[in-house]
Amino acid sequence: MYIRDNTSFQIQSPSEPKTLIVGAGFCGLAIAQALADIDGLIVVDAGSAFAEPAKWDKCAGTEPLIGEKYRARGFGGTVALWGGYVAWPEQDDIDCKKTDGSNIWPVRYSELSSWRRKAEAALGLSETADAEGIAKACGIANAIKDCGLSPRLWRFVQTSAPKRPSKSVPIFLNTVLQELIFSSDDKQVVGASIRCSEGQRHEFPIRRVILAAGGLENARILLSADQENRKRFSSWLGRGFMEHIVQEVTGLVVPNESWMGKIHKRINQNDCGEKALALALPRALREKEKLPHAILHPFYHSANGAMSLGLMAEQRPRTSNRISLINKMNDDGIPRLSISWAISPVDREYMSRSLMFFEQSLLCAGAVNRAAGKWASLCDHAFSPPWCGHHMGTTRMGSSKSNSVTNSDGQVHGVSNLFVSGSSVFPTGGWANPTLLLLALALRQASFIRNEENVGRMPPVSLLNPVR
Ligand SMILES: Cc1cc2nc3c(=O)[nH]c(=O)nc-3n(C[C@H](O)[C@H](O)[C@H](O)COP(=O)(O)OP(=O)(O)OC[C@H]3O[C@@H](n4cnc5c(N)ncnc54)[C@H](O)[C@@H]3O)c2cc1C
Known part of the structure; x- marks a missing residue:
């Protein structure tokens, strides 16, 4: 992969729809590495080559808990701040979590465990x-x-500096995803609008988007994408926020x-x-x-x-623990967050x-x-609580739009080419620190996307009548 820390956003074949990964944290980089050879893959990250505490904006609500201390932006993302403790959940953290008599997790523990080793290897655990x-x-x-x-x-994982994978996927730093553009039937993302560090905006066509922007930012991006309340997403979006x-x-x-x-x-x-x-x-x-x-x-x-x-x-998910948008923009030109979180x-x-x-x-x-x-x-x-570093649940996965934002592959219900990756998709928190499990899910998702590519299942995207 090569890294462009520049002010101009130059992509090859700009009229060709791209697969866009948003976020160069461990999650986005793991997916980028797994998909490095697919055509038109690019990564954007809002921060620079050395991740630092995120000066996103002041959140309302419980801001003192979830301030810049608990998120980082830049290459490697929040692992610049992390403790490096990793753990694998127990079977009953996944299989036995029930709501209304049905399993919340749409993936079985045994299925997730088959990805554990790959996730450990991604973290350098032998x-x-x-x-x-x-x-x-x-x-x-x-x-x-x-x-x-x-x-x-x-x-304990010793590293806070992820490897730069060798394949040539461009990573554009200091580049913020500001807006997703949808087809007129809302069933596809057809374009993305990004802003470079010097303020220029660029719009380009999209084949597929993978949000790996962290537990709060994934939900913020989706909430921003439906401010006109077209009901593109599940009513669970932003809700069910959990911390350990x-x-x-x-x-x-x-x-x-x-x-x-x-x-x-x-x-x-x-x-x-x-x-x-x-x-x-x-x-x-x-x-x-x-x-x-x-x-x-x-x-x-x-x-x-x-x-x-x-x-x-573990904190049980509650709909009242949620993030939402407030009617003000931050310095990156995206709406500010409000967080309601209580024990x-x-x-x-x-x-x-x-x-x-x-x-x-x-x-x-x-x-x-x-x-x-x-x-x-x-x-x-x-x-x-002195702690607020594990952001989970804001785009939970599940069996349908009525109980979740994404399906078991992290694909947003109803929007075929929009994926979410990271601990925001956890429907429950379990006991374990989140990063090993989120990486296992990310690698599983990358494998799903690769299969999609292999069988040519992706519908051709159309720029006709795009809707913001
Ligand atoms: C103090 C602290 C200690 C922790 N300790 C542990 C631990 O011991 N064990 C453990 O398992 N976990 C721990 N965690 C949690 C761990 O750091 C996260 O689970 C992990 O970093 C999440 O990785 P990620 O790639 O999903 O997101 P992140 O690392 O947050 O990366 C997201 C990236 O997306 C970028 N981004 C966001 N929005 C946009 C946008 N609109 N446009 C472009 N780019 C964007 C950001 O700049 C960032 O680089 C800790 C967290 C904190 C804060």
């Missing part, structure tokens, strides 16, 4: 590893089981000399700091108690040699109950409760 295997190898599997918990595994709820759990202290306290240390010794274990409630208990997936992990060592714990919990009383109650089960197990494992009972209720906390 092999697949599982939590049970690591716990066994460290001699602590039985101890974990005896106190009624299940291990979960995090691995992350916070330190105080009150329970784990002595370093207990097996629980040794988890981090032993794993670090065994695997040169590349893997860490966390603890989850077993699936049967979560199912019986209808609890979301939450994990506890060693958080930090205090001066007296004890260890505190960190909680990372509901129901979320708090679930987390509180999960923590009570954790407490029972960890006390058996030698933890000390410094403030009996108190810590276990999140309702006791003035809950102000």
Whole structure:
């Protein structure tokens, strides 16, 4: 791929419809690499060759939570800011999530798992590893089981600089997608309008668009594309926004000399700091108690040699947690965002109950409760989440336009050549950090698009009567 960080937008054969990838984060780059040899593929990214915190605009609503600290723009995207922890979800994060009696995820866990290895390779992880295997190898599997918990595994990816793939796909930096232009029946995107850094606008014909612009921006682009409310998209667009709820759990202290306290240390010794274990409630208990997936992990060592714990919990999707547009433009000439996001009383109650089960197990494992009972209720906390980096759910996938924005391939319902990729398509959040799963979905999507190309299924695009 070659990178054009220039002010003029020059594409080869400008009248030929292009396949446009919006976003050169890990997701967009993975798709670009997988499709590098298809004709007319180009990538645009709003940022420069070195990704930096995104100065998109001030969002209304919960802006202090989701400001520039939690998104980056430029080559490589938000991994410029990330922690590098990756994890693979459990089967019940995907297969057992139900709403109105039907599965929310339109892809089976087994199908997604067949893409896991490729996603790991894209992140430079040389092999697949599982939590049970690591716990066994460290001699602590039985101890974990005896106190009624299940291990979960995090691995660390060292890089925040994605490889530049070799094939010659042009990547235009400092180039913002401003507008999508639709056919008069709204069933296809026929054109795109972009703006270069010095303000020039260019319009060009489109064969296919893949939005890989991040968990908030994917939805913003689609919301901007239907401001006249032609009902091009599902009413779920922008709704169901989820974060992982992350916070330190105080009150329970784990002595370093207990097996629980040794988890981090032993794993670090065994695997040169590349893997860490966390603890989850077993699936049967979560199912019986209808609890979301939450994990506890060693958080930090205090001066007296004890260890505190960190909680990372799934948030259930709610339509009231949403992003929408406000009637003002940002500096890039796209409408500003408003974000409504809250941790509901129901979320708090679930987390509180999960923590009570954790407490029972960890006390058996030698933890000390410094403030009996108190810590276990999140309702006791003035809950102000310090974290807001996993943006999920705003363009969720599902079986139809009535319950989702895209289908299982990330293809927008009703618009055959418009695709969305990234954690915005997750209908539920599960316990795991999102990037490994979003990459697996992106590679699966690229394979779908390649098949589409191979069988020539793409309808020819027409520029007749385009509609904005
Ligand atoms: C502080 C922090 C820590 C994190 N830690 C972890 C972690 O430990 N593990 C994990 O799995 N995940 C983590 N994440 C999340 C992880 O960074 C994201 O899941 C991942 O970067 C998403 O990749 P992406 O390519 O989908 O989107 P992004 O990386 O956000 O890339 C999107 C790109 O699209 C471009 N773009 C957006 N809109 C437009 C437009 N209109 N026109 C042109 N270009 C556009 C942007 O400039 C950007 O470069 C963390 C996030 C944060 C903020």
